[in-house]
Amino acid sequence: MNVSSRNLILCLCCGQxxxxxxxxxxxxxxxxxxxxxxxxxxRKPRSLQRCWALVIAGLILYLPANLYxxxxxxxxxxxAHLTVWGGVCELYDTGMPLVALLVFCAxxxxxxxxxxxxxxxxxxxxxxxxxxxxxxxxYRIVESIGKWSMVDIFxxxxxxxxxxxxxxxxxxxxxxxxxxxxxxxxxLYAVDFYDPRLIWDNRQPETTP
Amino acid sequence: MARTVESPLxxxxxxxxxxxxxxxxxxxxxxxxxxRCGETLQRNRASTVERVLAFSLAGLICGVxxxxxxxxxxxxxxxxxxxxxxTGPEILFHGVYQPVxxxxxxxxxxxxxxxxxxxxxxxxxxxxxxxxxxxxxxxxWTMQISRWGLIEVYAAAILVAIAKLDQMGASxxxxxxxxxxxxxxxxxxxxxSLDEQTFWNRIRRQxxxxx
Numbered sequence: 559m560n561v562s563s564r565n566l567i568l569c570l571c572c573g574q575x576x577x578x579x580x581x582x583x584x585x586x587x588x589x590x591x592x593x594x595x596x597x598x599x600x601r602k603p604r605s606l607q608r609c610w611a612l613v614i615a616g617l618i619l620y621l622p623a624n625l626y627x628x629x630x631x632x633x634x635x636x637x638a639h640l641t642v643w644g645g646v647c648e649l650y651d652t653g654m655p656l657v658a659l660l661v662f663c664a665x666x667x668x669x670x671x672x673x674x675x676x677x678x679x680x681x682x683x684x685x686x687x688x689x690x691x692x693x694x695x696x697y698r699i700v701e702s703i704g705k706w707s708m709v710d711i712f713x714x715x716x717x718x719x720x721x722x723x724x725x726x727x728x729x730x731x732x733x734x735x736x737x738x739x740x741x742x743x744x745x746l747y748a749v750d751f752y753d754p755r756l757i758w759d760n761r762q763p764e765t766t767p
Numbered sequence: 768m769a770r771t772v773e774s775p776l777x778x779x780x781x782x783x784x785x786x787x788x789x790x791x792x793x794x795x796x797x798x799x800x801x802x803r804c805g806e807t808l809q810r811n812r813a814s815t816v817e818r819v820l821a822f823s824l825a826g827l828i829c830g831v832x833x834x835x836x837x838x839x840x841x842x843x844x845x846x847x848x849x850x851x852x853x854t855g856p857e858i859l860f861h862g863v864y865q866p867v868x869x870x871x872x873x874x875x876x877x878x879x880x881x882x883x884x885x886x887x888x889x890x891x892x893x894x895x896x897x898x899x900x901x902x903x904x905x906x907x908w909t910m911q912i913s914r915w916g917l918i919e920v921y922a923a924a925i926l927v928a929i930a931k932l933d934q935m936g937a938s939x940x941x942x943x944x945x946x947x948x949x950x951x952x953x954x955x956x957x958x959x960s961l962d963e964q965t966f967w968n969r970i971r972r973q974x975x976x977x978x
Contacts, residue, residue: 563782563783566777566784567777568777570779571907572903572907572964573808573809573967575773575775575776593968594967594971596907648931657926664923694804694806705920708874708920708924709927710924711867712871712875712924712925715859715871715875716924717928719848719850720841720928721848733863736863736866736867739866742870743870755780758781758782759782
């Protein structure tokens with residue numbers, strides 16, 4: 559019995575490895591998983607195109623997300639237009655360097671790193687020049703840190719709710735928040751649409767140690 | 768508890784073929800990872816259905832009640848304002864900020880609670896043998912929704928908000944925050960106790976059993 563990855567297929571829904579049928583599919587037929595009955599595909603459909611599109615859109619929106627203010631805070635008549643960077647500076651100036659670092663990493667570094675890392679991974683998929691094991695690790699890191707960029711949006715939600723003290727303190731959302739949200743969602747989907755198995759396709763088989 | 772693994776296994780991360788000699792029984796809280804890329808292939812969890820049932824029930828109770836208690840109260844010049852989970856989104860919910868509000872509600876309220884509800888339904892049905900139509904579909908959607916629950920990020924945002932507000936007035940954590948913490952812990956523990964392969968096998972067996 560000759561078993562290789564070529565005549566097996568994995569269900570991404572339930573993780574069942576199964577044999578591909580020998581005969582080709584007829585029209586209007588599709589492969590479904592024998593365990594969970596979800597449609598099967600060798601790779602995620604149009605993975606690279608979708609991922610590129612979302613990453614480029616994310617890179618474009620990264621600019622307004624950082625250039626426009628996320629909120630305007632008015633505290634005892636003092637009005638401040640806070641961009642993401644402005645928020646970090648404000649925290650740092652008031653003597654909270656650790657919290658400032660947290661917001662800086664979550665809101666500025668993570669989205670940018672994620673976008674650049676995805677560009678790197680995508681280029682490497684079609685023109686491989688980096689060790690694929692490192693590439694796979696990079697993808698897994700990007701996958702796990704992405705959610706932390708939501709900190710700024712949640713912070714906005716809390717501050718808006720608390721900034722209802724009338725004339726003393728108000729917090730008003732600004733257009734930067736919308737762009738920021740868009741970047742978060744686009745990058746989450748970009749990572750999701752990418753199929754890490756493409757890193758390992760079309761390359762010389764690695765000699766196993 | 769031990770479970771048998773059907774060999775061979777394809778890796779979801781690299782499509783590498785992992786051969787487990789014959790049918791391997793692996794016991795305890797162990798997992799198998801891909802020899803080529805290191806991705807986790809399968810893991811074994813003792814009494815996974817019972818543990819997921821317990822944690823999801825507790826998490827669901829925390830998650831639902833968290834909406835009815837204030838999370839944070841801020842006192843500024845003798846006036847105080849409380850923040851419920853839904854206060855912020857409610858204020859944001861007009862004009863161009865609607866998608867922002869929707870994203871906040873989805874990731875901090877709906878997704879975490881729906882995840883717990885889905886797990887409770889699936890684990891409950893598997894435990895009691897009660898037949899729920901479309902159980903596999905429910906489990907699939909629960910797994911997809913669970914990635915959108917961002918309670919831990921919300922917790923970080925609460926900390927940043929406290930740090931920001933501390934120079935102006937007094938802020939205080941309220942019961943809602945502790946319920947959120949409970950939801951987070953339960954959600955984490957339910958995720959750790961979840962052995963997806965066992966769940967799928969049992970869902971399939973239950974679906975095939977004669978009613």
